[in-house]
Amino acid sequence: MSAFGVTVRVQSEDFDQAAETTLLTKGRTDIGAVATFSGLCRGEGETLKALELEHYPGMAESEIEAAANAAVKRWPIDGLLVIHRYGRITPGEQIVLVIATSKHRDAAFDGARYVMDFLKTNAPFWKKEHRVDGQEASWVDAREEDEQATKRWK
């Protein structure tokens, strides 16, 4: 279930930020602000070969939708798009995209950041790191900073 203006996609394919922005803004003259966040896979000094992103289908979508719907309720946001990928992702590739549009910049910035913060701590995705040196792949630990980031919105 998602509110009007909220789009959430969980997919293995890459996405096109420019095309998504166009979909949210084209032909509209009531939008003054577009805040966009994209998260990329880092190579960790060329030690990382790939990330493997596991997710809980169904719950991944519903948790992101819950965050997006909460953002739309809290700020005057016109459109909110969230795309999160799963599967194998190599350094430099895109993982996540959030675009929030609004009349004013504060709502757009707050909305995009709120969704990113909640997504980090609440959406069921887990990253496994595969190393260039062939060492055993290991799961990324959750960061205490991310927990704190979510708390700042209370």
Place this chain on the structure above:
Amino acid sequence: MSAFGVTVRVQSEDFDQAAETTLLTKGRTDIGAVATFSGLCRGEGETLKALELEHYPGMAESEIEAAANAAVKRWPIDGLLVIHRYGRITPGEQIVLVIATSKHRDAAFDGARYVMDFLKTNAPFWKKEHRVDGQEASWVDAREEDEQATKRWK
């Protein structure tokens, strides 16, 4: 004068957000976060025909660079691009673009928002509104909210 990684452009031509993002990220595997803000011209319920953006050449660039350099000093930002247009801009067109890249999302979000806030109150640009109904064009008033937004970074 601008710090390494800071690019500021004041121009009348439109810009291509996707192309600018590619320039900042292509071939890099050390960037984990890209925060982007674009400001668009609103039509104000189809009453606005066009905005006329006047600027103070030289000082416009240096004030934006000062804000960008302060952001790069304050947060671990890899790349920071700011483009601000001047001249005649019609509803739906782009006015301003800020892109901040970093290892982590907080620095990218904070950097982009800081630059937007300072640009609003410190960069010498003035907007004149031309109306569809042919009424005399009028200068946009500065918003008290923008002054407050700048103060939150003290």
Place this chain on the structure above:
Amino acid sequence: MAGVETKLVYFSWVRERVGKSEEKIVLPQDVTTVMDLLLWLKQRDDGFAAALEFPEIIRVALDQEHVEHTAEIGAPREIAIFPPMTGG
């Protein structure tokens, strides 16, 4: 509700340590809260003991809704057990 099977699903290193991604089991009648469930699962075998060594950090969802460890389990169709999330 004795005899009713519940589907359990496991993710990330919980899945790897327990050695399966899902199973259907009948929960004992004295397992009423989420923490009861984690402690009961933990003593099933070495895999569960390793996966649930620190039950306080493990997250649980009942029918895809996050719940606290003090929550009553009730009669969900699906219980998911997984480590803290690391998406985004």
Place this chain on the structure above:
Amino acid sequence: MAGVETKLVYFSWVRERVGKSEEKIVLPQDVTTVMDLLLWLKQRDDGFAAALEFPEIIRVALDQEHVEHTAEIGAPREIAIFPPMTGG
């Protein structure tokens, strides 16, 4: 510095009200602070009186640097006078 010409530049509605975008003038010797300058300009003619009706809201830059109204003018090459900015 009597006799030295300074370039003044005006923007937005200050420019429109004073009726020019720039001029070179010799500042009187008793004009030492930014506020002195605004008050002196204000009494030059009706255009300046309209532009500088509320001098406290007017912004001033000396050689493209923002300054407070209490600042000493010194000997800049260029003084810019304009309303609060509305870019972004």
